[in-house]
Amino acid sequence: MGEVGPMREEGKISAYQAMVYQVSIVLATAILFVPAITAKHAKQDAWISVIIACFFGSLQVYTAVSLARRFPDASVVQYAPLILGKVPGKVVGFVYLFYFFYVGYFVLQEFSALMCSSYMPRTPPIVFMLVLSLLAVYAAYGGLEVICRMSSIVLTVVLATMVLVVLLIIKDIKIWRFLPALENGLGPILLGAIPPGGWFGETAVLLMLYPFIDNKEKVVKTSFLAILILFIAMEMVVIGAVGLVGPTEAACFLFPTFNMARLIKLEALPILERQDALFMMIWVAGMLIKLTTFFFAGVLGLAQWLNVKDYRPLILPSMAIMMALAVQAWENIAELFAFSGEVFPLTIIFVNFIITIFLLITAGIRHISTRKA
């Protein structure tokens, strides 16, 4: 097993920095898409869906951490062949690394879709993709520690802004909009829990980051803390969106959280009204972090999959492929939305949960582990 190990010294991050990663990658897309998608199925019970999704997310991240702990010095792309044998392991490794690129180009499309539909309708979408991906390339050249510090700063501002927006609309939230509870039974609530459940599962990106974490004994704790922070943030936007405009309208908006920020009305302090510009600013930064993290994980995985020593030469060609895939994948924003509500959550649950738990069980049965006792 001599070849398994960190490819080269990419620096170390702490468990808390990994937590910042886990929170910021989910937050960037989830706060925007979860209210509309969840409210569409679960209506006024969307907040219950988020609770269920939170438990499912905890299960997924715990599965991922349990698997990662068996192989402290390697990433999932490296140890999948140890668990399943050479060829099946390489196939599973490829599924993981494709998944990282898949989320990456999905993020690129989401980003350009929002910028085109809400802010700059006359700019071609490819311009937004190019700008965001060049920034991600730049960050990926910097390496893991650079991306980490950048995330910490961005996340602080993101969370502060979210709390500000929610505090400003809290007086306009009407409790009766959440009634009657459980109108159509549990089915729609479970259906509404699938997309946020999938997003919570993205915290399993830890499978790639684990070898670089310094204080590994804290990872279980910080992962659950990440889920908790995400849960609170998602509840805030779901309750905010549904309580402010009602479930039907929340489901009709493309981006309810944005409209929420636009609906801020404050006679005493008009300067705080219409915070959507501020919101866009932090959201762009959040999207950049998300894209960078998944892109970095993908390129690193690709380098490990191909057994090359340095991932850096692969950065630019991978980004070119990712952009080509992003342009090819969806023709318009309606297709992208149908995809993000129906197809995307199931595919990421498949990778983050089904494959991960399959690897964990196989490793458990075959007693495969590189951990020193």
Next chain:
Amino acid sequence: MLLNVLLILTGFAVIIAIELPRLLRQKLYRETIAFFVLIAIGITLSLGQALQLPIPNVTKGIEAITRPLFKAIEKILSP
């Protein structure tokens, strides 16, 4: 269309100009092969779209497998 093709080829030429000298100087042959395979995939995908050739769409493939599954789940869970 011609402009698109030209822009795409320029983009890839820039990428090669940035990375190739360093790869050859450091004698990273395995990396160089991987680099060119990725470039080839990238050129195929992007030129294929620019020239509107029938190239496989991975995302549509994923969608074709997953959407029926979602519809089935939706049917079970709907009231």
